[in-house]
Amino acid sequence: MRIVLHLGPEVAGAGRIQRILSDKREQLAGKGVLYPRSPGDRNHTRLFMAVTDPDHVDPLRANRGFADPARQAALRADVLGGLRREIDRHTPQVLILSAAQLASSVHRRSEMERIRALLAEFSEDISLLALVDDPARLMLAHFAWQLREGRAAPLDRDLGLLDAPDWWQACLDVMPRIDPASGRFEETEGAPFWLDLAQMQARWEEVFGTGRFRFHHHDPDALAQETATDEVRAAFGIETGMGRTVTAIETPLPPAADLARWRQFNALLMKYASLKGGFVPRRLLRQLHDELAVGGPAADARALASVSRRFGPANAALAEAHPGLGPDWPASPSPSDPWAEADPLFGFRASQYLLAFRYRIDKALKSEDAPQPDEPATDTPTGLSEAARAILPPGAVEKFRSLRNSAFAPHNRLGAVDEEQLAATFDPAPMRDLPEGHSGNVIVGCMKNEAPYVVEWVAYHRAIGVDNFLIYTNDCSDGTSEILSRLQQMGVLQHRNNDGWKGGSPQQYALNQALKEPVIRDADWIIHIDVDEFINIRCGNGTLADFFDRVPEATNVAMTWRLFGHNGIARLDDRFVIDQFDACAPKFCPKPHTAWGFKTMFRNIGAYGKISCHRPNKLNEARRDLVRWVNGSGRDMTREAVDNGWRNSKRSIGYDLIQLNHYALRSAESFLIKRQRGRALHVDRSIGLNYWIRMDWCDHRDVTIKRNLPRLRAEYDRLMRDDTLRALHRQGLDWHRAKAAELHGMAEFAELYRQALDIKLTETERVAYALALDMES
Numbered sequence: 001m002r003i004v005l006h007l008g009p010e011v012a013g014a015g016r017i018q019r020i021l022s023d024k025r026e027q028l029a030g031k032g033v034l035y036p037r038s039p040g041d042r043n044h045t046r047l048f049m050a051v052t053d054p055d056h057v058d059p060l061r062a063n064r065g066f067a068d069p070a071r072q073a074a075l076r077a078d079v080l081g082g083l084r085r086e087i088d089r090h091t092p093q094v095l096i097l098s099a100a101q102l103a104s105s106v107h108r109r110s111e112m113e114r115i116r117a118l119l120a121e122f123s124e125d126i127s128l129l130a131l132v133d134d135p136a137r138l139m140l141a142h143f144a145w146q147l148r149e150g151r152a153a154p155l156d157r158d159l160g161l162l163d164a165p166d167w168w169q170a171c172l173d174v175m176p177r178i179d180p181a182s183g184r185f186e187e188t189e190g191a192p193f194w195l196d197l198a199q200m201q202a203r204w205e206e207v208f209g210t211g212r213f214r215f216h217h218h219d220p221d222a223l224a225q226e227t228a229t230d231e232v233r234a235a236f237g238i239e240t241g242m243g244r245t246v247t248a249i250e251t252p253l254p255p256a257a258d259l260a261r262w263r264q265f266n267a268l269l270m271k272y273a274s275l276k277g278g279f280v281p282r283r284l285l286r287q288l289h290d291e292l293a294v295g296g297p298a299a300d301a302r303a304l305a306s307v308s309r310r311f312g313p314a315n316a317a318l319a320e321a322h323p324g325l326g327p328d329w330p331a332s333p334s335p336s337d338p339w340a341e342a343d344p345l346f347g348f349r350a351s352q353y354l355l356a357f358r359y360r361i362d363k364a365l366k367s368e369d370a371p372q373p374d375e376p377a378t379d380t381p382t383g384l385s386e387a388a389r390a391i392l393p394p395g396a397v398e399k400f401r402s403l404r405n406s407a408f409a410p411h412n413r414l415g416a417v418d419e420e421q422l423a424a425t426f427d428p429a430p431m432r433d434l435p436e437g438h439s440g441n442v443i444v445g446c447m448k449n450e451a452p453y454v455v456e457w458v459a460y461h462r463a464i465g466v467d468n469f470l471i472y473t474n475d476c477s478d479g480t481s482e483i484l485s486r487l488q489q490m491g492v493l494q495h496r497n498n499d500g501w502k503g504g505s506p507q508q509y510a511l512n513q514a515l516k517e518p519v520i521r522d523a524d525w526i527i528h529i530d531v532d533e534f535i536n537i538r539c540g541n542g543t544l545a546d547f548f549d550r551v552p553e554a555t556n557v558a559m560t561w562r563l564f565g566h567n568g569i570a571r572l573d574d575r576f577v578i579d580q581f582d583a584c585a586p587k588f589c590p591k592p593h594t595a596w597g598f599k600t601m602f603r604n605i606g607a608y609g610k611i612s613c614h615r616p617n618k619l620n621e622a623r624r625d626l627v628r629w630v631n632g633s634g635r636d637m638t639r640e641a642v643d644n645g646w647r648n649s650k651r652s653i654g655y656d657l658i659q660l661n662h663y664a665l666r667s668a669e670s671f672l673i674k675r676q677r678g679r680a681l682h683v684d685r686s687i688g689l690n691y692w693i694r695m696d697w698c699d700h701r702d703v704t705i706k707r708n709l710p711r712l713r714a715e716y717d718r719l720m721r722d723d724t725l726r727a728l729h730r731q732g733l734d735w736h737r738a739k740a741a742e743l744h745g746m747a748e749f750a751e752l753y754r755q756a757l758d759i760k761l762t763e764t765e766r767v768a769y770a771l772a773l774d775m776e777s
Contacts, residue, residue, distance in 0.1 A: 001087070003119055003126045004236055006098035007106075007204075009194060011141035012131045012218040014100035018042040020232050021096060022405055033238060034092035038082025039099070041383075041405055048099040050076040051115045055178070058105055058187050059149065062180040063282065080118065087122060095122065096236060103130050104142065104194050105187050107172060112207040128204055131218040131235060134330040135195045135311045136304035142192050144254050144299065149188045150285055152267035158191045159339060162310045167196045168203075183270075183279025195307070198314040216324035235324065256299040256342035261292045261350075263341070268350040269361070278365040288357055290412065291701055294345050303339040308332035388765040393772065400768035403591070407650075410595075410763045412700050414587035414653065432467060440467030441544055442523040444514045444611065446498070446507045447471060449673075450531045451478040451732020453666075455725065456576055457531045458492060459716040463708065464537060465544035466527070469493035470519050472510035474501055478739075479732040486725050494519055511611040520604075527601045528611055534578055534661040535559060535601075536705045547658050555605060556616070556629040558598040558641060559660040560648050562587070565698035570757060572669040572740055574733055576712065578705050581663050585697035586763055587655055592694055592770040596648040599660055614646035632658045661705055664695040668757055669740040672749055676739070692756045694770045699763045 008014045021028070021035045022042045028035055039047035049061050054069035066072045087095065097119075106112060119126050132138065143155050157174065164170035171193035176184050194200050201213045216235040232238065265288070273279045280288075308330065319325045354361070384392065384400060392400070403409055434440045443466050447454070458469060471493055473481045484495035494517075501509040511528065514520050525544075529535070540546025551557070567583040589595040600615040602608070607623040608616030619627070619642065629641040633654025640652050648654075665671045675688055720726050743749040761769065 001092060001095055001123045001125070003095045003097065003123050005102075005115075005119065005126060005128050006096070006100070006236075007128060007130045008098075008100035008103035009130070009132075009138070009142070010100040010104060011138055011145055012133050013220060014043070014098070014131070017131070017232055017235070018098050018100070019405075021098065028096075028238070029090055029092070031238075032093035033096060034086060034090045034094070035096045035098075036083060036086045038086055039079055039097065042098075043101075044097050044099040045101070046075065046079050047097060047118075048101045048105070050079045051111060051118055052106070053108060053111050053114070056105075056108065056111065057178055057180050057185070058101070059185050059282070060101070062185070067180055076118070080121065083122065094238075101187070103200065104192065107168075107193055107203075109203070109207065112204060116207055126208055126212060128208060128213045129216060129235060130197075130200070130213075131216050132197060132325075133218045133220070134301070134308055134332050135197075135315070136308045136333055137301040139192055139195060139304055139307050140299055140301045141253060144259060146188055147259055147262040147266065148286065148289060149282065150183060150266050150270070150280070151188050152263065152270045153189055154263060154341060155339060156341075159304075159306065161191060162306055167310070168193045168199045181278075182274055195311065196314070197311070197318055201318070214324060215318060215322040217326050217329050253298045253301075255294070255296040257296045257345045258289075258293045259299055260342045260344040261294065261348055262289050264344060264348070264350045265289075265292060265353060268354055272354060272361070273365060276362070276365045280361055280364055284360065284364050287701060288353075288360075291357075291703060292353060296345065299342070300336060302333040302336035305333060305335035306338070384765060385760075385762055387760040388762070388769075391759065392765065392769055396765075396769045396772035399771045400765055403768050403771070404764045408590050408767075410586045410589040410591075410767055412586040412588065414655070431462070432465070434467060437522055438524060439519045439522040441465055441525045441527065442468045442470065442519055443527045443529060444470045444511065444520060445472070445528065445530060446510050447473050447476070447480050447484070447531050448506075449476055449478045449480055451476075451480045451483055451729070452572070452574065452736050453531050453577060454480060454483045454487075454732075455719055455729055456578075456712070456716060457534070458487060459719055460534060460578065460708065460712045462492070463711040463715045464535065464542060468519050468523070470496065470514055470517055472496045472498040472506075472513075474498040474506045474510075478735040479728055483725065483728045483732060486722070486728055487719075490719070490722060490725070492719065507613060511613075514611065523604045525601055526604055526611065526616075527599075528613070529559075529599050529660065532577075532663045532666070533561075533599065534663070534705060536562075536659050536661045537657070538655070538659065538704055539657045542708060550657055551630050551634045553628050554630040554634070555603040555607065555627050556641070557601040557658065558615075558629060558631050558637060558648060558652070559601055559658055560596055560598045560632050560653065560655060561594070561662040562655065562659045562702060563589075563595055563695055563697045564661055564663045564665075564702075565696040566665045566668050566671065567698060569666075570668040572667050572673075572733075572736055576709065576716075577663050577666060578661070578712070579709060581666065582701050582703050582706065583698035584661075584700055584702050586700050588653070589763070589767070590650055590653075591767050593647055594694055595697075596653060597646055598648055615641070617644075619643060632656065661702075665692065668753060669743075670736075671756065672743045672753055673736060673739050675752070676743055676749065688752045689755055689759070690770070693759065693761070693766055696756070696759070697763070697766070 006014070006017070019042060025035050045060055049064065049066050050072065052058065052061070054072060057067045061067050061072065066075050116126070139158070161167060161170040161174070171191035174191055175186050176189040178185060197215065201215070205211070205213050269280060312332070315330050319327065319329045383404065384397065432440060443461060469492070471484050473484060473495065481495070481497065484493065487493050488495045496510070496513070498506055498510045503509050520526060527535070537543060537547045539550055563585040564581045565583050567581045569580055573580065585595055598614060602616050605623065605626060607620055607627050609618035609620060610616060624642065627638060627642050628636065629638045631637045631648060631652050631654040633656035635654055637652040640649065671692060675691065720729070744753065
């Protein structure tokens with residue numbers, strides 16, 4: 001049996017390569033090639049953790065409970081046993097192992113010897129493989145990865161080592177002392193010794209034998225264009241058994257301003273955590289970084305051309321010795337101005353953000369729980385969290401297993417953000433003077449028992465550039481109709497009573513009636529959204545005009561939902577919805593189907609004859625050529641949406657310029673009231689917990705809409721100066737509080753409330769549960 005050990009490094013497409021090997025596992029096994037599961041489903045992290053020296057504790061071992069030498073020894077025995085069983089079962093001709101941390105973490109000869117000793121139990125025919133790119137790009141990608149892990153040292157430290165005669169040793173000389181208790185690891189803070197590829201080969205071959213090491217060129221452009229399978233075939237020497245090609249997307253470099261913010265924040269956070277005697281868990285650090293991000297131009301590897309020059313002669317010799325690198329490798333980036341840390345933009349001060357995050361940081365530092373890994377440890381029976389194992393039925397467990405390693409697994413690594421979106425608080429948007437015969441930007445909507453939320457929603461959308469509203473109500477008992485009628489008397493909107501609706505849906509009946517109204521006939525843009533949906537414009541000064549300036553040819557805009565959960569808020573409170581609830585779903589969430597639903601904002605050009613819940617319908621064929629749909633990033637999606645459809649696909653998703661913040665739950669008490677409407681005797685899992693689980697996304701944070709709070713407050717206060725409106729709002733709030741108290745006293749609702757607040761699922765577990773028990777659209 002021949003063994004191929006892929007060392008990484010992580011920043012040279014290892015994740016994409018491992019995904020392909022995992023996806024093609026069954027096809028490969030049928031051709032005598034084994035990519036085992038026991039060391040880890042994709043990245044063989046258990047193998048990596050098992051072979052490092054006992055005193056070389058890295059972030060993985062620290063987070064997954066294997067820092068103790070005895071536990072590590074038990075892990076090594078378990079890895080060996082698992083490999084034996086898989087090899088005995090498959091009797092492969094080739095065994096492929098891939099542990100992407102090996103190249104960038106292992107520098108001790110003793111560890112290389114430990115790896116060889118473990119593999120030699122199965123075969124002496126061992127070859128080593130590393131996929132590499134130009135050193136400048138590798139250094140920048142690795143630096144970005146380290147910053148996400150908590151690195152505080154500036155890149156200037158590493159660049160200062162370029163003149164050292166022995167780069168490898170110079171990097172080892174500045175390695176930090178490993179201290180898991182304070183979160184200090186070589187992998188996070190160390191300089192990338194492994195960029196000296198010639199010395200990497202020499203050191204590994206001292207242990208494994210001359211000629212055992214192969215380099216292969218990592219081509220990120222090829223990986224992004226569905227030729228990744230061919231790359232894997234060539235790198236691993238696999239002739240057959242890979243099947244069709246698959247899409248493998250390369251993660252882009254983060255914006256330069258984000259890198260500067262993360263490093264400066266990390267440096268201050270490290271000092272603060274050391275004073276407190278601990279360190280911030282990785283998951284919280286990632287969340288804080290996401291909130292610090294401002295977007296903008298990506299970091300540019302050309303500024304690190306000096307790194308490419310430093311290794312140029314040695315790498316040219318490697319290219320001649322390793323056919324897999326290709327005759328044109330390395331294709332070094334053209335030089336530009338030397339590296340300098342970017343401007344973090346907008347007067348960024350790390351101390352201000354540390355103060356803002358202090359409560360969450362202190363809570364994490366005081367926790368007696370061990371740091372939690374971002375992904376469940378692979379040695380658990382199912383990979384599920386303890387909470388999920390308690391409530392997920394067998395069907396959901398199977399969904400989870402198939403989902404977590406698939407192209408549909410949720411994550412937040414999607415899109416770029418216009419740097420303007422995090423400018424200072426938005427300026428007020430003045431009301432427009434419209435030409436005669438134009439009603440401007442018009443929202444048409446339907447409401448039932450939404451009294452506590454009406455004024456905020458109207459004030460918010462007026463503040464971003466909505467000119468008129470046409471609102472229908474039916475069967476309201478909480479004062480919603482009275483609030484809207486008062487707003488009509490104030491000249492703010494038009495309210496229509498829809499109690500006499502006919503047909504299958506009061507909403508569709510209202511929308512059909514709306515087409516007869518002058519305010520709709522004379523509109524420039526028509527928007528149909530609900531009172532729990534807020535248009536979040538993430539560009540310019542945050543107004544509709546700013547968005548329209550960026551998509552001048554658009555006639556239809558798919559405003560994709562970003563689902564916001566209850567954010568730990570149980571009780572109904574008279575505070576702004578957009579301020580209370582900022583915990584949300586990841587941007588990449590193709591399942592369940594509701595996550596990427598959209599509502600449509602469309603020009604009134606007569607292209608469609610009907611307004612439906614999510615989009616206009618009944619396309620006028622004579623106007624087909626006039627229609628141009630765009631997504632939330634302003635990209636064309638006409639072919640996908642012109643005729644039908646109400647949700648985005650992986651091809652058409654985008655949030656960069658505009659999104660629709662969907663607060664389907666609000667507080668847990670608000671959820672109770674929402675679920676009670678007409679269902680007092682029939683609260684069961686299908687209409688209760690299943691809805692909550694599909695909508696209660698609290699894994700990530702998006703605070704971008706909060707820049708509208710001052711302009712919202714100004715318009716809200718202006719409206720609320722009306723004594724009658726203010727009194728009606730208070731009466732509606734009292735009605736909802738009384739209803740919540742009533743529902744708490746009903747056993748079925750009290751149990752639903754308790755169960756909802758007890759549920760703690762990861763995003764992937766949430767998707768799996770929703771898919772398995774999706775009894776309600």
